[in-house]
Amino acid sequence: MERRQFLATMAAALVSTRVRAASRSETASEAAAPANLRVAARNAWLWGLPLIEMAEQRAARSADGVKVNTFQHQRALITAKGQFVTTPNNDTLYSQAWLNLENGPITISVPASGSRYYCVPLLDMYSNNFAIVGTRTSGSSARTFTIVGPNHTSSMAIRSPTNWVWVLGRTLVDGESDLPKAHAFQDGWTIKGPEAAAPKSHAKRSAPWDQYFASVQELMNESPPPVTDARMLDSMAPLIEFGRTFDPARFSPEQIPEIKAGIAEAVSVMAQARRNALMRNGWTFPRFSLGDFGEDYDYRALVALAGLGALPRVEAMYLRSGGPDGRGFDSSQSWKLTFSADQLPPADSFWSLSMYRVTADGQLFFAENAINRYTIGDRTPDLKRGAGGSLEVWMSRTEPTSNPNANWLPTPADGKFVLILRAYLPKPSLIEGNYQVPAVQSA
16 A cells, blocks of 8 residues: 555656646746847846956956956056046046955055045946945045955955955046155055955957857856846846856857847947936936946946946036037037036035047047147136136137137047046035036037
């Protein structure tokens, strides 16, 4: 009797197993349907772009010979020759390091800063600023802080969501004469922690689809995504899944066009995200999610492409003006921007207006010009004020005879340009959107 019961139980279990297997097969078939695969490719491309861009920055520092857990200090203000990251600024010196927390905690020390603005942002591999030490948060005193990885047991430290961390510090410089003092401040930055091996290289965003997604797969396995991404990850499952190995050979010739179509849709989604930006007087305001994106994946991808490493609004506001269609002003024409005395950007640290040429893939870099000027702001010497304290900035390829050098911001020799207005430690009127920048006008 016991034997018959045992055989009956085994038979039932076998039937149940076959039913579950059939169900999984049907689910897999449904997941591989063209529509689902196209959606998966679109979402995976967008979701994975920050990982790809961050990995490229990480590999570039390694190629420069910079060891992991070591600072690389920029010693000169960025010019048109500096193109290591899109949309750089010409106001601060960058101090960057790539930290690997797998082997234990890392401790960073920064000396007293006096009246100098600085910040030490810590970014996870998904390009989120998960912590910022600096003038706004820790004041001007010397500070030492410890960073631990997601699986470390310490509670008296800053916990990173990923084991890899990009430190992209900024130190304010008041012109060339201030560089020696700024260097002395940078020299006081230290990192202490265990050594770590150099990172491996990964595909760039321009790589073929199979290489791109293989790298996204490896990078997401290296830096596990947060549980709050679960719904997005489910939509990507027909293409890539956390913890697995990407195998492009499993996709048929009929499925590959759907994957490529999904990538094309992703690019369109980013373009639409730019068009949907809040705009006032021709200036687009950043979303509230800037710099700590949460589930705002399309915007996160857009910023990874056009402004990787951007700070949150509370630390810095970035306002962009790109002409009537948003794609850039015609650099062959002359333009002007006029601030009334009571309309200057409200910031507790500083503000600046930067000129960028637009590359074919939408990235922004400084352009060569006759006076090596890329920025005008509240610290630019000898600016000429109009009646009542107004400030007028002239933008053209050649120096305007009616308003020479002092207020001239040269435009690129060809193509289009975009303006970025930065305000560090912005006041509430700017953060909350009450302040409006005047419109750029044809001169």
